[in-house]
Amino acid sequence: MFIQHVSARLPAISVNLLEQPERFNLTSFKAQIYKKFIGIEYVPVAVPGEMETLLEQTVSAAVPIDSRERIKLVVHAHTCPLVGNYGALSMQRVLRRQRLHNALFVGMCANRCASVFDAMRLIRQRLQEQPDALALLVTGESAVTQELRLVENTAVMGDAAGAMLFGTRGPGNELLACCSHTYGQYARGVWLEGAPRASYETNYPAMMLQIIQADARTGGDDAGSGALGYSHNVNRKSWIELARTIDSATFPSDAGKHPISRGTAVGSDMMLNLSHLTSTGALEKGDVYLMIAVGLGGSFGAALFRYWKMMLLCLSGGLRRLSGVILIMLRYGWQEKPYSYEQLWQASALIAGNTDA
Structure with a gap:
């Protein structure tokens, strides 16, 4: 199995943790600790509605127009069951607009950040069954609550979107x-x-x-x-x-x-x-x-x-x-x-x- 195409997008805005610590419910002192010991200075933050746009852009970029009919599986691997504000983010809408009508769409999040590897194994199994097909792995979600945005004393979660197109043959x-x-x-x-x-x-x-x-x-x-x-x-x-x-x-x-x-x-x-x-x-x-x-x-x-x-x-x-x-x-x-x-x-x-x- 080969990665044939890769695409990635960051939001237009990256927030400086030291300049705007209140956006993450941090004091200025705590923000300095995060920068010094954890290494975080900038956090990419999507504005309302931007995440679906980023997802569509990554999908569009990763999938050549002449290959869309061959895509039989799309897997959205995300870290939380809630991937954005309710009703405001829909991968199904993205797939319809990109005319991926032949693709089975599934999402998975059981292993949080490691769900990407669950998706790779699922894609590999599907492509073994249909070696002429293609499959798309998509990531991307927005940390819409404080609990999702900040892992205390560990990390500050940013927003982004990515996509990888897989096939059984190269180049890739x-x-x-x-x-x-x-x-x-x-x-x-x-x-x-x-x-x-x-x-x-x-x-x-x-x-x-x-x-x-x-x-x-x-x-x-x-x-x-x-x-x-x-x-x-x-x-x-x-x-x-x-x-x-x-x-x-x-x-x-x-x-x-x-x-x-x-x-x-x-x-x-x-x-x-x-x-x-x-x-x-x-x-x-x-x-x-x-x-x-x-x-x-x-x-x-x-x-x-x-x-x-x-x-x-x-x-x-x-x-x-x-x-x-x-x-x-x-x-x-x-x-x-x-x-x-x-x-x-x-x-x-x-x-x-x-x-x-």
Whole structure:
């Protein structure tokens, strides 16, 4: 299975967390803490009605006009059952306007941010049954309540939309492996308290590393001949903890300087970052890259791809603010020994658009 096209959109407005902390029910002092320790400075926020427009633009860009009749499945992977203001957002309307009349439409959100990988497996199964068909994976939702917008002491959720078109043949990025695992003891997510919460925070890097290693093993020999990377989908603190799990060597004095500055756009981060890597030429033919996501409730997922050639379509502005969240790339190949911090740091800086990387 191949990613044939990718498209991503950010809202027109990105709110500066330090300048407008009240929009997120934060004090100025708390906003400074979020920036210093978590790394968030800007949060893309869609105005009412904009999210459906963004979704339609990404779908339109990802699907060539002459391929629309071949699309048999559209999966909207989102993090919450509520994807926008009631009645104001409808993927069915988007699909009708885009004339995707032959497509079965389903939505899924059971594993929150990691639902993207559930969608990939469903798409792979459908395309195995209909190898001449195409399938579309769509992400995009708006954090319409304070509870959705702010994960206390962890992240500030932004808005975005993305789409990936899959087929059984290239040109495109070949899916080598797709794995996920749910740790049910953490199903309460943000409502974890006491010992379970402490256990989750302690074990988070190790659980992330396990799903990465499982994905690399499933990818077989192909996983060892290209570029493989590691990152996270939450914040700078999580990145550093994961890096320390992978690399036990002494960290440089600037270990806290991570280039993430945009609030996570949940499932759409993967499309945003893949689009950025493709448009900047960071990926070379034969490189292997990894998509990673963690959903609230102990759901971990990863997908391994080999980069060949792909159409990049319709990426909105703000590339310099794109974080290294969820999708990452290194040029050092799979290795049994730990990756060095310098390797991890270079990959994250590259994805964030840091020209010094």
